[in-house]
Amino acid sequence: MQEVNADNAPVSKVKLPWHRTVVGKVAIFMLLGVIFAFLMGALLGFTVVERSARDQWGREAQVNAQIVSATMRRIYTSVAVRTDTSGQVNRLISARPIGDEDSVLSTGFSPIDVLALASAQTRRNVWLFAHDPSGTFTPVADAFNSPVGSIEFPDTAELPDSRSASDFYAGFARIGEEEHFVSSLPITSPQGDLHGVVVSSIGLKSELYQVHRDLIVKVVGSLSVVLLATALLVSLLMKQLFKPVPRLIRALTHIAHNQTEHATPYTHRSDEIGCMAQAIEALRKKVEEREHLLEVKEQALRYHHLAHHDALTKLPNRVQFNDALQKAVTQVPNGAPFNVMIFDLDRFKAVNDTLGHAAGDAVLVETSQRVQALLETSDLVARLGGDEFSIIQHAQRDALDEANQLARQLVEVLQQPFAIDGHDIHIGVSVGIALAPRDGTSSHSLLRSADVALYTAKAMGRGRYAIFRPEMTMGGAT
Structure with missing residues (x-):
């Protein structure tokens, strides 16, 4: 699909993802701001509600503890209480355990009856637990006369106002399979030994937190409505303000992909959009010029490389x-001496004649690779033509020793077989060496000296190297 710009030039229409457009980014930014503000407010509200609820539950638990202690004192007249500075009962004191057979015989009330009287006033269940010497709590009875499960208090680290089971506790505790918000009133001897605890519930945790769940549902619903309305409003507003931006983005995208044949739209406008479009158009022209120069340069480099x-x-x-x-x-x-080596491959013509020129070309390529692996970074190997190669070896310390060492390596590495198309091809190499400036002070004289040394090496039987000496001639060794 194509559209036409202000100069009637076709422009390829590129559909950007919504989140990458200016409208999308502004909308996302504003929505994130709304979400952040809403969540911070909701978090603050939840914190306040949670703290208020906890305080209310704690007060109810303390009231229940007062009711239970008063009920038990009416039945068990020998029971005393200990209160804190505010008058809150925080401990029952009895010379012997409450709820055992002796207390039933002396009062005529079973523990269930006593707990039922307390539960009738609190309208919640009340439990009595005995404390074993082993440190565990054993269920004695509960007001609803149902199977009593064991009680599990939170770790003492989670009880800021309680150091042990001998202290009054108001908070969540698990009784059987359910978690309640309870008040736990310890029953101790006058000497402080723990007989047990009487526990009163103000409600199940799931019931108490139902208000929180309802509040969360309402908050999520309200947030969804606010976000939807904000998104629609922002989208409409941004679309009107930034309508030209998508086309300018497409123009920049074309430039980024070196598609500089189309002019930039909106350059005729006199506002900020027009200034942006004019800047993009100037960039397009510069890129167009640069691409042309790069093409010329690349073509020149290709020709130079080929040459x-x-x-x-x-x-x-x-x-x-x-x-x-x-x-x-x-x-x-x-003071920069160097060596010139000229070498060609022995028995190379036989490879071309028997296996074909493709096999010969493969041998030449692998030969170049083997030779390059022997050279230092400052050295140079060149193919002069056919199977003839030449090396410029820059001497580091002793030019003669380094020439001998490299020549021996050349002879050894090129005597190793070449695996070409399932054939093991055996060739060799003859090397002629000239040392500069000893054997010449010009390129012509050095090449001639290396050539003479090469002919000498061939005359000596091939598969070897020779270093130029003045007595050598083109006819062979002397």
Whole structure:
């Protein structure tokens, strides 16, 4: 699909994802702001409600403890209480355990009856637990005369106002399979030994938190409505304000993909959008010019590379070798000696004649790779043509020793078989070496000396190297 810009030039229409548009980003930013403000308010509200509820539950639990203690004191007249500075009962004191057979015989009330009287006033269940010497709580009875489960208090680390089971506790505790908000009133001897606890519930945890769940549902619903209304309002507003932006983004996208053939729209406008469009148009023209220059430069580099490199082996060719040799010669007076090596492959013609030129080309490519692996980074190997190669070896310490070492490596590595198309091809190499400036002070003289040494190596039986000596001739060794 295409659209036409202000200059009637076709522009490819690119559909950006909503979240990547300016409208989308502004809408997302505003929605996140609304969500953040709403959640912070909700979190603060939840904190206040939670704290208020906890305080209310704690007060109810304390009232229940007062009611239970008063009821038990009416039945068990020998029971005393201990209160804190505010008058809150925080402990029952009895010389013997409450709820055992002796207390039933002396009062005529079973523990269930006593707890039922207390439960009738609190309208919640009341439990009595005996404390074993082992430290566990054993159920004795509960007001509803149902199977009594064990009680589990939170860890003492979670009880800021309670150091042990001998202290009054108001908070959540698990009784059987259910969790209640309870008041736990310890029953101790006058000496402080714990007989048990009487526990009164103000309600199940799930029931108490129902208000919180209802509040959460209402908050989520309200938030959804606010977000939807905000999104619609922002989208409509931003769409009107930033209507040109998507097309300018597409124009920049075209430039980024080097599609500079279309002019930028909205350049005729005199507002900020027009200034942006004019800047984009100027960028498009600059990119167009740059791309043209890059194409010219790349083409020049390709031609230069082709002119100075061998197409098969990718090694420098004779032209580049001659330039490098001439440069090396000019550095000799500055104390930069080097070696020139010329070598060609023995029995290479037989490879072409028996296995074909493709196999010969493969041998040449692998030869170049083997030779390059032997050279230092400052050295240069070039293919002069056919199976003839040449090396410029820059001497680091002793030019003669380094020439001997590299020549031996060349002979050894090229004597190893070449695995080409399932055939093991055995060739060899003959190497002629000239040392600069000992064997010449010009590129011509050095190449001639290396050539003479190469002919000498071939005359000596091939598969070897020779270093130029003045008595050598083109006819062979002397």
